[in-house]
Amino acid sequence: MQELLRVEDLTTHIFTPAGVVRAVEGVSLRIRPSEAVALVGESGCGKSMTALSLMRLVRPPVRILGGRVWFKGRDLLALSEAEMRMVRGGEIAMVFQDPMTFLNPVFRVGDQVAEAICIHQGLGRRAAEAGALEALRHVKIPAPEAVVHYYPHQLSGGMRQRVLIAMAVACRPALLIADEPTTALDVTIQAQIMALLSDIRRELGSALLLISHDLGLVAEYCDRVYVMYAGEIVEEADVFGLFKGPQHPYTAALLKSSLNIDHRVAAFEAIEGQPPNLIAPPPGCRFHPRCPRAFEPCSRSAPPVVTLEGGRVARCWLHEDGR
Amino acid sequence: MTAPLLEVRNLRVHFPAGGGWVHRPRGVVRAVDGVSLSLEEGEILALVGESGCGKTTLGRAILGLVAPTSGAILFEGSEVTDLAPAERRGYHRHVQMIFQDPFDSLNPRKTVLQTLAQPLRNHGLVPAREQRAAAAELLDHVGLSPGRAFLDRYPHQFSGGQRQRICIARALAVRPRIIVADEAVSALDISIRAQILKLLRKLQEEFQLSYLFITHDLGVVRSLCDRVAVMYLGRMVEEGATDSIFTLPRHPYTSALLAASPMVDPEAARRRTHIPLAGDVPSAMRPPPGCRFHPRCPIAATICREAEPPLLAFEGGRRSACHFAAEAPSWTLAAVAKREDVA
Ligand SMILES: Nc1ncnc2c1ncn2[C@@H]1O[C@H](COP(=O)(O)OP(=O)(O)O)[C@@H](O)[C@H]1O
Ligand SMILES: Nc1ncnc2c1ncn2[C@@H]1O[C@H](COP(=O)(O)OP(=O)(O)O)[C@@H](O)[C@H]1O
Ligand code: SF4
Ligand SMILES: [Mg+2]
Ligand SMILES: [Mg+2]
Numbered sequence: 001m002q003e004l005l006r007v008e009d010l011t012t013h014i015f016t017p018a019g020v021v022r023a024v025e026g027v028s029l030r031i032r033p034s035e036a037v038a039l040v041g042e043s044g045c046g047k048s049m050t051a052l053s054l055m056r057l058v059r060p061p062v063r064i065l066g067g068r069v070w071f072k073g074r075d076l077l078a079l080s081e082a083e084m085r086m087v088r089g090g091e092i093a094m095v096f097q098d099p100m101t102f103l104n105p106v107f108r109v110g111d112q113v114a115e116a117i118c119i120h121q122g123l124g125r126r127a128a129e130a131g132a133l134e135a136l137r138h139v140k141i142p143a144p145e146a147v148v149h150y151y152p153h154q155l156s157g158g159m160r161q162r163v164l165i166a167m168a169v170a171c172r173p174a175l176l177i178a179d180e181p182t183t184a185l186d187v188t189i190q191a192q193i194m195a196l197l198s199d200i201r202r203e204l205g206s207a208l209l210l211i212s213h214d215l216g217l218v219a220e221y222c223d224r225v226y227v228m229y230a231g232e233i234v235e236e237a238d239v240f241g242l243f244k245g246p247q248h249p250y251t252a253a254l255l256k257s258s259l260n261i262d263h264r265v266a267a268f269e270a271i272e273g274q275p276p277n278l279i280a281p282p283p284g285c286r287f288h289p290r291c292p293r294a295f296e297p298c299s300r301s302a303p304p305v306v307t308l309e310g311g312r313v314a315r316c317w318l319h320e321d322g323r
Numbered sequence: 324m325t326a327p328l329l330e331v332r333n334l335r336v337h338f339p340a341g342g343g344w345v346h347r348p349r350g351v352v353r354a355v356d357g358v359s360l361s362l363e364e365g366e367i368l369a370l371v372g373e374s375g376c377g378k379t380t381l382g383r384a385i386l387g388l389v390a391p392t393s394g395a396i397l398f399e400g401s402e403v404t405d406l407a408p409a410e411r412r413g414y415h416r417h418v419q420m421i422f423q424d425p426f427d428s429l430n431p432r433k434t435v436l437q438t439l440a441q442p443l444r445n446h447g448l449v450p451a452r453e454q455r456a457a458a459a460e461l462l463d464h465v466g467l468s469p470g471r472a473f474l475d476r477y478p479h480q481f482s483g484g485q486r487q488r489i490c491i492a493r494a495l496a497v498r499p500r501i502i503v504a505d506e507a508v509s510a511l512d513i514s515i516r517a518q519i520l521k522l523l524r525k526l527q528e529e530f531q532l533s534y535l536f537i538t539h540d541l542g543v544v545r546s547l548c549d550r551v552a553v554m555y556l557g558r559m560v561e562e563g564a565t566d567s568i569f570t571l572p573r574h575p576y577t578s579a580l581l582a583a584s585p586m587v588d589p590e591a592a593r594r595r596t597h598i599p600l601a602g603d604v605p606s607a608m609r610p611p612p613g614c615r616f617h618p619r620c621p622i623a624a625t626i627c628r629e630a631e632p633p634l635l636a637f638e639g640g641r642r643s644a645c646h647f648a649a650e651a652p653s654w655t656l657a658a659v660a661k662r663e664d665v666a
Contacts, residue, residue, distance in 0.1 A: 042512035156603045186373040187539060191583035191599040213512060216542070216585025220592040239589045257517035258587045259542035261569060268524065268546070270517035274482050 003070070004207050005031040005054075005092075005175055010067035012046075012053040015060070019279035023049040025231040027067075031175065036201070036208040038218040038239075041228035042275055047211045050228070051177050055094060056084050072174070090120045093168035097180035099160035103152040109136075109163055110148025116167040135166040139196060158189035165196065172204050179211040194221055215258045219243055227251045230276050230286040236313040247314040249293045285317065293318060326400030327361035328533055329385070329418075329501055334358050334394035336380050340608055350608045354380040356557035357394070359634075362501065367527065367534045369544040369565070371580070372554035373604055378537045381554075382503045385535070386420050416446050419494035423506035425486035429478040435462070435489055436474040442496040461492040464529070466522055484515035491522065495530065505537045520547060541584045545569055553577050556615045557607055559634060563641030573643035573651040576616050614646065622647060 007029045014021035023046045031037045039047050052058050054069045056076065069076040076087065088094075096102055103112060113132035117123060123131060129148075136144035139162040152160055161181060168176060178197065182190035198221065201208055210222055218225055218239070225242050227235040227250065235248040246252040253271040273290040276282055282289050288298040297303075297317045306319040336355040355377040362368050370378050383389045385396060387403070396403045398414050406414060422428045429438060439458035443449045449457045455474065462470025465488040478486055487507065494502055504523070508516045520543065526532060536548055544551055544565060551568050553561040553576065561574040572578040582597035602619050605611055611618050617627040626646050634644040643651075 042514060158603060186604075187541075187583045188373060188579060188600040189603065190585075191597070192601075195599050214585065215513070216587045216592075219587050219589040220585045243587070243589050254513055255587070257513050259540075259546045260587045261541045261545050261581055261584045262586060262588075262591065263545070264566065265546045268517050268521040270521050271514050272518070274484060274515060275512075 002032060003030050004033045004035075004072065005029075005209075006068075006070040007050075007054055008068045008070070010050065010053055010069065011065045012049050012058065012062060013065055014049075014062045016279075021278045022231050022281060023062075023278055024053055027228075027231075027233055029226050029233065029236070031207050031209060033174065034201070034205045034207050035224065036210060036222045038222035038225045039209060039211045039228060040213065040215065040218050040225060042213055044275055044278070045228045046231045046278070047213075047228055048179055051094070051179050051209070051211055055088055055092065055177065057088075057094075086120070089116060089168070089173075090171050091173055092175045092177065093171065093173040094177045094179065095161070095164050095168050095181045097183045099157075099164040100152065102164055103160065105152055107151075108148065109150050109152060109155070112152075113148075113163065113167050113170070117170050120171045131170065132166075135170045136163070138169070138200070139163075139166040141166070156189075157185055158192060161185065161193055162196065165193070165200070169200050169204065169206070173206055175207045175209065176201070177209045177211070180213070181210075182217070183212075183214075190217075197221075215254060216260075227254070230281055231278055232286060232315065233313075234287065234315045238310070238312075241310060241312060247308060247312060247319065248316050249291045249318070250287050253290075253292070285315075326397065328364045328366075328399060329362040329535075330395075330397040330400075331358060331360050331381070331385065332395040332397065334381065334384060334396065335392040336377070336384050336389060337392045352607045353557045353610060354607060355384065355391075356607075356610070358554070358557070358559050360552050360559065360562065362533050362535055364500075365527075365531060365533055366550065367536055367548045369548035369551040370535060370537045370554065371539060371541065371544060371551060373539065373580075375556075375604055375607060376554040377557045377607070378554060379505055382420060382505050382535065382537055385503060386418055387415060388420075412446070416497045417500040418503065419497065419499040419501070420503040420505060421487070421490050421494050421507045423509050425483060425490045426478065428490055429486060431478050434475050434477060438489065439474075439493055439496055442493060446497050448497060457496075458492075461496055462489075464495065464526065465489070465492045466518075467492075482515075484511055484518060487511065487519055488522065491519075491526070495526065498530065499532070501533045501535065503535045503537070506539070507536075508543065509538065509540065516543075523547070541569075541580060542587070553580070556604065556610050558615055558644065559642075560616065560645070561641075561643045562634075563637070563643075564639055567639055567641060571651060573637060573641065573648040574616075574645045575620050575622055575647075579619075579621075614644075616645075 007027060010024055010027045012024035014023055027050050041047055053064050110132045113135050114128040117131040118128045133144055133148060136147055141147050141162050182193050212218055222239050224238050226233050229250050235251045246255055256269040271290050284299045284301055285303045288294045303315050303317045304320055305313060305315045307313050334355055335357055337351040337353055340349045340352050358381060372378055384391050403414055436458050439461055440454045443454050443457060458474055459470035462473055467473050467488050508519050511519060548565050551565050552559055555576050561577045572581060579600045586592045600619050613629050614627040614632050617623040632644045632646045634642045635648060636642055
């Protein structure tokens, strides 16, 4: 299979006074060109740390302890910082949940977009300004000639997210990483932003890594899914297969807990307990204390990562025989 | 006919707009602008709409936390503002609120016991020496058991879901009849959200509660709520039984909200072709003339820009404020067909 990105055994820990947070523990994933891949899981399971690690955007106390991140034949973890800067915002771009962590409140929108374009395309000031206007038009911001003069706080949440997307896609990235890009937005604005991302991807042929806790968004916009729990990938499948027949008890539980607009569930089904503290995750399978199907080996040793029919993968003792 | 448990009549809550650098008020924010609704005994009524449409303000007005500009709030048929002080205290006991962020609404320096004992004391419901036992029992009810093991802990020692349980216990302490839940499960992760929803439904039966359930999550509404009221820019645009509205919305805004809600089903999601609603919600200081939704409405016509649509009655006690509500099947047909082949 042709791959754009291949993450192998990525491990990132956070060295806090309270102990070592095992935020990302041997994560492997692949993304093909122009594919939309989801990394889904509840908050605190390590999704953002995975993305930040593969972009090498972590600094102490967060440390990448191991793994490889192959992108177009190069291991990103082995690049110099200068080389990595050209990859970031160039061939791989990222969009975050809160645009204000990325936008500078005291600079005008147009200048910030132009700056991003300057860095990566080596354009002069005038050309970059024209590029900024074009980039804002590209993300369908109304009256971009006026908006370039605005400060970020003068824009609505949805418009700020569009500005961030404009900066991200200005260099036609081969991979766009979107970390909860619509979590802070209302549902109609979320639909606008997701439609915009789809249009842009179709046009540029970019791949998408969508990080989300929202199974609805994943179902609607992604081709393939990685489910993450407590720092580990527990299941990998194509989107149709995953929602039709989850192979990991955690995925199954998530699906049972999710509520849909098209039917009423008579009784709410909930898994008890809460995700573990990643300083001292449970032994064996990290999900075993909450797992309705846990049996004898689950609390003793780490479950095998089993490749099932159709190339699906599950990390669970229930599939031991399928190995 | 007996009066509804709670009734809101033509309620308006306007705020002076902050002047910013200029000191004189620049106008008024019409946060709630003429809303009527009723909540029956034992009912779960959803209040939905995008942020800024006035849901929280309406909830706070019902609680007496913000003064209405005009209109009336009635509890069992009596106007709350007309009640004698003693009865008014009774009303405040009977209506409790829980919020989105259980951390903000708990005092970090108080133990769980102190948090739960306060309402018991305020309303003189339990003698001092029985408060500990009563508080422990409340915790058992909300699934923190054994309750006595948690009484002397502080909020930071609990997870988000557990803190929301404590907030629910505090609301229950005074044996209310109505709980206004303002985005009470919105900040919770899906597995925890399911636990809290399960709890809210159990408590509703155990304590014969009625809920005004404020949320923006239509998936939750479909499974939890009996009726829905949809707000847009301070106005009620549609109201009716949940199943009926979700199958056939009679307001294009409701229709758009449903179409924009992601479906947890990749096949169904790919079958529908929705055109996202354009633009942002306009400012509540200068609501558009005519129908407030018209600048974003996909079926707006001339009349929509000129005349404000009345809230008209339809089958099954439904109401909709759209000039074209009666023709709903034609313009919502596409959307409905999409949902029906899923069901
Ligand atoms: N700066 C930090 N210091 C300590 N722990 C952190 C820090 N950032 C994240 N964590 C912890 O790392 C884990 C993974 O976090 P994150 O990747 O942000 O999760 P997600 O994006 O899935 O919500 C969590 O348990 C979180 O508490
Ligand atoms: N205390 C206040 N002073 C001024 N404006 C307010 C105040 N509270 C709310 N608003 C405004 O009233 C409108 C409705 O707000 P709110 O009731 O919080 O909406 P929702 O809960 O639906 O998001 C918004 O425009 C908001 O900015
Ligand atoms: S390994 Fe065991 S505990 Fe873990 S998910 Fe599978 S059955 Fe459940
Ligand atoms: Mg995150
Ligand atoms: Mg609110």
